[in-house]
Amino acid sequence: MGVFAQHSEAYADAGLPAFPVDTLHKRPAVRGWQKATPRLARTWAHVEKLGNADGLGIVMGKPSGITEIDVDAASEAWLAAAVERFGETPIVIGTATGKAKLWYRHNGEDRKIRPFRNQPIDVLGGGFTIAPPSWREDLGAAYAFRSGGLGDIANLPTIRADALGFDRPAETVQTGERNNHLWRYCMTQARYCDDVEALLDVAASWASTFPDPLPVAEVERTARSAWKYEAAGRNYVGLRKPQLSEGDRIMDALIDKPDALVLYQLLVRWHQNKSDFSIAPRAMSEAGNPPWSRQRIARTRDVLLERRFLEELRAPSRHRSGLYRLRTWWPVSGNNHYTPFSPAYGEGRQPGGRASDRD
Numbered sequence: 001m002g003v004f005a006q007h008s009e010a011y012a013d014a015g016l017p018a019f020p021v022d023t024l025h026k027r028p029a030v031r032g033w034q035k036a037t038p039r040l041a042r043t044w045a046h047v048e049k050l051g052n053a054d055g056l057g058i059v060m061g062k063p064s065g066i067t068e069i070d071v072d073a074a075s076e077a078w079l080a081a082a083v084e085r086f087g088e089t090p091i092v093i094g095t096a097t098g099k100a101k102l103w104y105r106h107n108g109e110d111r112k113i114r115p116f117r118n119q120p121i122d123v124l125g126g127g128f129t130i131a132p133p134s135w136r137e138d139l140g141a142a143y144a145f146r147s148g149g150l151g152d153i154a155n156l157p158t159i160r161a162d163a164l165g166f167d168r169p170a171e172t173v174q175t176g177e178r179n180n181h182l183w184r185y186c187m188t189q190a191r192y193c194d195d196v197e198a199l200l201d202v203a204a205s206w207a208s209t210f211p212d213p214l215p216v217a218e219v220e221r222t223a224r225s226a227w228k229y230e231a232a233g234r235n236y237v238g239l240r241k242p243q244l245s246e247g248d249r250i251m252d253a254l255i256d257k258p259d260a261l262v263l264y265q266l267l268v269r270w271h272q273n274k275s276d277f278s279i280a281p282r283a284m285s286e287a288g289n290p291p292w293s294r295q296r297i298a299r300t301r302d303v304l305l306e307r308r309f310l311e312e313l314r315a316p317s318r319h320r321s322g323l324y325r326l327r328t329w330w331p332v333s334g335n336n337h338y339t340p341f342s343p344a345y346g347e348g349r350q351p352g353g354r355a356s357d358r359d
Contacts, residue, residue, distance in 0.1 A: 003135050004044070005051030011131070012038035014150040017063045020044055021055030023096070023134050029053045033128065036063070055134035060111070061126040067109045067159060068129050073120035074098035082121060087160045091148035096136035100146070101129065105156040109164070123164065170209040178214050179222065182207055186226035187235055196227040253307065259296065260303040266290060267310075272326060276313055280321035 004020040011018040017036035020029040030050055036059050044050045058064050071082045079100045083089075091103040109125030132143040161177075162184055173181045186203050193199040203223040207214055229235040254261040266289075271277040281297040284290065290297065304310040308327055316322035 002052035002054055003133060004053040004056055005046075007056060007133060008041045008045040010150060011056060011058070012041045014153055016066075016150075016153070017041065017059045018131070019057045019059070019128075020050045020053030021057040021128075021130055021134065022053065023055035023130060023136050024138055026130065028057055028128065029055070033057060034059065054137060056131045057128045058131045059128050060124045061106055061109070065106050066153070066156065067104045067106045068124040069102040069104065069159070070122040070124055070129070071100040071102070071120065072122060078120060081119075085160070086163045087157055089148075089157060090152040090155055092146040093132055094144050094146045095130075096134070096139050096141040096143055103148075103153075103156055104159045107158040109159065115164070170206050171211065173210055175212045178207070178210055178212070179218070182214065182219065182222050183226065186223045187229060190226050190230035190235055193227075193230075196224060199223050199227050199230075254303075254309075257300075257303050257307075259292075259300040260307070260309075262290065263297070263300045264304055264309050267304075267326065274325070276323050276325045278321040279316075279324055283321075 002020075004018075008018045008020075015038060017038065018041040019033040019036040021027070022029045030044060036057075058066070060066055060068055069082055069086050071079050074097065079092075082100075082102060086102060086104065089102050089104055093101040093103070095101065106125060109123055111126035112123040114121070115123055130143060132145050134143045136142070162181065170181075170185075182203065185206055186199060189202050189206075190199050193202060200220060200223045203219050203226075204216070207219045226235070250264065251261060254264065267277075267279075279297075279301050281294040281301065284297050285292060285294040292300075301310070305312060310324050311327050312322060312324055314320075314323035
């Protein structure tokens with residue numbers, strides 16, 4: 001029996017419109033999948049060709065009552081960023097390629113592919129998704145529930161009201177939502193204010209139209225708190241992505257190894273336009289560039305190798321120094337679209353070889 005025949009009954013029992021899927025090509029294995037129902041799922045499961053399918057598809061949106069946030073990057077940091085934006089949910093799914101999906105209760109969302117510039121996120125309020133435990137024979141891996149399961153369908157929350165970038169009028173904000181919406185409004189507006197006094201005026205004006213207004217002191221406290229984030233350069237709310245340069249990402253990746261950060265910057269200064277170059281710890285130490293011991297330079301070189309900032313072309317030996325080149329090491333997407341760097345580089349880094357401490 002295929003995956004569909006084995007598991008479609010459980011999805012039908014949960015009230016979900018399942019249908020067989022060709023997981024290799026990510027396409028439905030049956031016509032009329034848009035009209036799938038639990039009853040049809042049971043019928044398809046008893047058709048040998050369809051029951052043998054390795055994938056389960058679920059119609060997103062109104063038929064299933066589910067909207068999926070598809071995080072199309074194999075990075076825990078992007079998953080955390082999606083949860084931060086769209087809200088906590090009991091159901092998190094891991095794909096066969098190591099990516100993630102978040103399920104929420106459908107609340108009228110449409111199907112939007114890459115709606116947020118430079119973010120690897122799709123909003124699936126329509127179309128279909130591939131559900132656990134669908135199997136990818138070519139990868140030898142399955143989709144799986146990382147947390148939650150079919151029993152949590154009834155408890156799914158909706159996506160946060162402001163997560164899709166729609167402005168929400170203050171007049172529609174109800175008691176229980178006021179503080180959260182005022183906070184996000186202040187953080188967004190802070191970038192357009194010259195000082196905290198201007199932000200206080202903006203916040204007071206907007207919050208005054210709440211159906212049940214907050215106390216003036218609460219509005220002021222929220223605005224001042226938001227201004228502290230803005231003044232410190234840590235206000236990312238409402239931005240399409242954190243405004244990080246390549247230098248910022250390099251610093252984040254080596255923040256725990258300051259020697260490696262310094263040596264990498266020196267190597268870039270000296271060799272960024274070369275196809276290869278030597279690293280001779282003894283000669284560098286004697287020249288005082290950098291002014292470290294031979295052993296310290298060698299250890300630091302090895303950190304850069306381990307973290308894939310360097311590629312070793314020739315190992316060092318007793319009679320000659322090692323030969324290296326700078327790596328183009330930022331992760332790239334395997335898909336036919338741009339997938340940006342992780343918001344906190346580190347996930348997905350592959351270990352590299354370690355060179356000898358010899359010269």
